[in-house]
Amino acid sequence: MTDRFETLDGLHAKAWELLGKGVHDASHPCRLPTISTISPDHWPEARTMVLRSADKAAGGLTLHTDLQSTKLASLRVNARIALHVWDAETALQIRLQASVAITSGDPVRALWDKIPDHARQSYGVIPPPGTQIATALDYVKSPDPATFAVLDCRVMQIDLVHLGEDHRRATYSRSDDWAGQWLSP
Numbered sequence: 617m618t619d620r621f622e623t624l625d626g627l628h629a630k631a632w633e634l635l636g637k638g639v640h641d642a643s644h645p646c647r648l649p650t651i652s653t654i655s656p657d658h659w660p661e662a663r664t665m666v667l668r669s670a671d672k673a674a675g676g677l678t679l680h681t682d683l684q685s686t687k688l689a690s691l692r693v694n695a696r697i698a699l700h701v702w703d704a705e706t707a708l709q710i711r712l713q714a715s716v717a718i719t720s721g722d723p724v725r726a727l728w729d730k731i732p733d734h735a736r737q738s739y740g741v742i743p744p745p746g747t748q749i750a751t752a753l754d755y756v757k758s759p760d761p762a763t764f765a766v767l768d769c770r771v772m773q774i775d776l777v778h779l780g781e782d783h784r785r786a787t788y789s790r791s792d793d794w795a796g797q798w799l800s801p
């Protein structure tokens with residue numbers, strides 16, 4: 617056991633270290649967090665997304681998506697997400713809440729230009745994602761920079777649970793500069 621799990625600062629740093637690993641290592645559990653939104657009619661919605669960046673200093677994360685997807689309609693009503701990851705190797709559950717800014721069009725064009733062709737296939741489909749179709753393959757992938765969106769997530773709250781020999785749980789908030797507070801697990 618190291619102080620990475622025994623101190624509030626250590627646990628907080630560990631969570632961001634793991635999120636950073638997810639960005640760079642396609643096989644790491646933090647690569648594919650579950651991202652939840654609230655639908656316009658107030659239902660929770662969860663889906664897998666690729667974590668594109670994680671910045672501890674700014675408390676920021678980024679995700680990429682299709683502007684026409686259902687989650688965008690939800691984010692336009694309620695620009696908030698929750699993220700969940702369970703990293704079995706470190707026995708750490710990471711949960712966080714963030715507010716979201718949606719960016720598309722010219723400001724993200726330079727980023728789009730760097731995305732390889734195969735990855736662009738995820739952004740742009742006809743008909744739009746979630747449209748009813750008569751048979752399973754009644755759609756065409758149509759990569760389109762106009763439907764590419766970046767979600768800039770400003771983390772507001774983090775909840776960490778470490779299931780080591782002892783169980784530890786802590787909460788962190790942007791409002792107190794991530795000082796952290798132990799919670800009963």
Ligand SMILES: Cc1cc2nc3c(=O)[nH]c(=O)nc-3n(C[C@H](O)[C@H](O)[C@H](O)COP(=O)(O)O)c2cc1C
Pocket residue numbers: 648661662663664665666667679680681682685686687688745746
């Ligand atoms: C492994 C995996 C990775 C995915 N990555 C993304 C992603 O980065 N962005 C995204 O918008 N959807 C991604 N998806 C698809 C979403 O999980 C979801 O099916 C799709 O975005 C439609 O969700 P929505 O109807 O809630 O908008 C991924 C799915 C899987 C299985």
